[in-house]
Amino acid sequence: MRFLTSSVVALLLAGTAGHAQQRVNLAFTLDTLPNGLRVVYHVDRAAPLASVVVWYNVGSKNEEPGRTGFAHLFEHMMFQGSKNVKDDQHFRLLERVGAAAGRDINGTTWTDRTNYFESLPPQHLSLALWLESDRMGFLLDAVTPAKLENQREVVKNERRQGVDNQPYGTWFEYTFGYAFPDDHPYHHPVIGSMKDLSAASLDDVSAFFRTYYAPNNAVLVIAGDFDLAEARRLVTQYFGSLPRGPAVPPAPDMAVPSQVGRQVRAVVPDNVPLPRVYAAFRIPPLRDRDGWYAAEVLARILGDGRSSRLYAALVRDQQVASTVNAFTFGLLDGADLLVVTATAKPGVTADSLERAVLAEIERARATPPAAEELRRVVNRAQYQLADQLQSLGGFGGRADQLAQYTTFFGDPGEVNRVLDRFAAVKAEAVAGLARERLVEANRVMLIYVPRPQPPREASDE
Numbered sequence: 001m002r003f004l005t006s007s008v009v010a011l012l013l014a015g016t017a018g019h020a021q022q023r024v025n026l027a028f029t030l031d032t033l034p035n036g037l038r039v040v041y042h043v044d045r046a047a048p049l050a051s052v053v054v055w056y057n058v059g060s061k062n063e064e065p066g067r068t069g070f071a072h073l074f075e076h077m078m079f080q081g082s083k084n085v086k087d088d089q090h091f092r093l094l095e096r097v098g099a100a101a102g103r104d105i106n107g108t109t110w111t112d113r114t115n116y117f118e119s120l121p122p123q124h125l126s127l128a129l130w131l132e133s134d135r136m137g138f139l140l141d142a143v144t145p146a147k148l149e150n151q152r153e154v155v156k157n158e159r160r161q162g163v164d165n166q167p168y169g170t171w172f173e174y175t176f177g178y179a180f181p182d183d184h185p186y187h188h189p190v191i192g193s194m195k196d197l198s199a200a201s202l203d204d205v206s207a208f209f210r211t212y213y214a215p216n217n218a219v220l221v222i223a224g225d226f227d228l229a230e231a232r233r234l235v236t237q238y239f240g241s242l243p244r245g246p247a248v249p250p251a252p253d254m255a256v257p258s259q260v261g262r263q264v265r266a267v268v269p270d271n272v273p274l275p276r277v278y279a280a281f282r283i284p285p286l287r288d289r290d291g292w293y294a295a296e297v298l299a300r301i302l303g304d305g306r307s308s309r310l311y312a313a314l315v316r317d318q319q320v321a322s323t324v325n326a327f328t329f330g331l332l333d334g335a336d337l338l339v340v341t342a343t344a345k346p347g348v349t350a351d352s353l354e355r356a357v358l359a360e361i362e363r364a365r366a367t368p369p370a371a372e373e374l375r376r377v378v379n380r381a382q383y384q385l386a387d388q389l390q391s392l393g394g395f396g397g398r399a400d401q402l403a404q405y406t407t408f409f410g411d412p413g414e415v416n417r418v419l420d421r422f423a424a425v426k427a428e429a430v431a432g433l434a435r436e437r438l439v440e441a442n443r444v445m446l447i448y449v450p451r452p453q454p455p456r457e458a459s460d461e
Helices: 006-015 070-077 089-096 122-142 145-164 171-179 194-199 202-212 228-239 289-303 309-317 350-366 371-389 398-409 412-423 427-437
Strands: 029-032 038-043 050-056 105-109 114-120 218-224 264-270 276-283 321-328 336-344 443-450
Touching: 029 228, 038 228, 038 398, 050 122, 050 398, 070 105, 070 114, 070 145, 070 202, 089 105, 089 122, 114 122, 114 398, 122 202, 122 218, 122 228, 145 194, 145 202, 171 264, 171 276, 171 336, 171 443, 218 228, 218 398, 276 289, 276 350, 276 427, 289 309, 289 321, 289 336, 289 350, 289 371, 289 412, 289 427, 309 321, 309 336, 309 350, 336 350, 350 427, 350 443, 371 398, 371 412, 371 427, 398 412
Parallel strands: 038 218, 264 443
Antiparallel strands: 029 038, 050 114, 050 218, 105 114, 276 336, 276 443, 321 336
């Protein structure tokens, strides 16, 4: 559900003035419980809605070799019941009070974090907090070998459908595998490998949960139409008695050189309808905020929308591509990746498409953004953020972003500075980054081509 708050209204109106100063000013209160749980409260009475988000500071980067896929496996296990919640009741209890599975209730896993969220009528806020506290404190009381085996098979099937048997589905795994060294925490896929999932034991996954799914490694956000004093009382009631977990292991070493150091070029025959090209480059990570925002603006100049350089050149003018895109992932530490991708139009060869993509990348190195181009891209990025912040809950909404910045930077107020960070990006920084990073020695190329089909046997019919 989407509601326009006064702060976002002000932002959108400011944006209509072109160069007017733009601001987001989300008010919040940050508490820390004695057990280490950080709690962010964001009161917004614009609509009768409350959103609860929990971020755990654990993702696939925290997994050990041979134990990949655990963070994503627990995303599934967390919905299978806990000490006081019967099997598969998490969704049902929330649905009974008006929440919708998928839209209002869900969880996601990424390299740097795992998040869970639910949005519901505010009079049922206590239900959401109780559910989150019970699985934070007492999930292992309900984990059985049968549940583990069931969810292991669910994740394996998800991998088959989304990666192994999906056209172009392996691109993410290949790209990260080539762009990061074998021993780097970003090298392996978030979903894990079939081998590691098969080998996971109940003791393995229980130890992972005890290490990372504890109050001192989590951020709780409550956003929406609620009374602050009552919400604090409920948080103390449900979370205050949960014990602090063990000391979280030190963050893994994420350092890598600024460039891959060579070109990696792989042709991937696959069951795909048309050739597709991916070109990935190491860029500064999100923690390097000046460098990352310059890279994000560069990606948007290249491939964000119909006014982008790639669309103008490859789709409209040369007509060699049917779709184009360029984006970053927002990887937190070590290095992020800027990815350029293009899908061929029918009749266009993979070689022709690859040459056209590389020519536009080279043009980005040679041609700095003009003032108008930079202004347009920055305004579009700011507008998209404002539009995203209209949503109170769900993935990427206000509650989720407050949790993100608290988890990553220790400060939920970072959400109020994102527009300024985009506005501060200079053409010189974008041009310098393009010259430095969009080079052959920093390039991972994947060229997907349709797999040749075996000749069909003649038939008498």
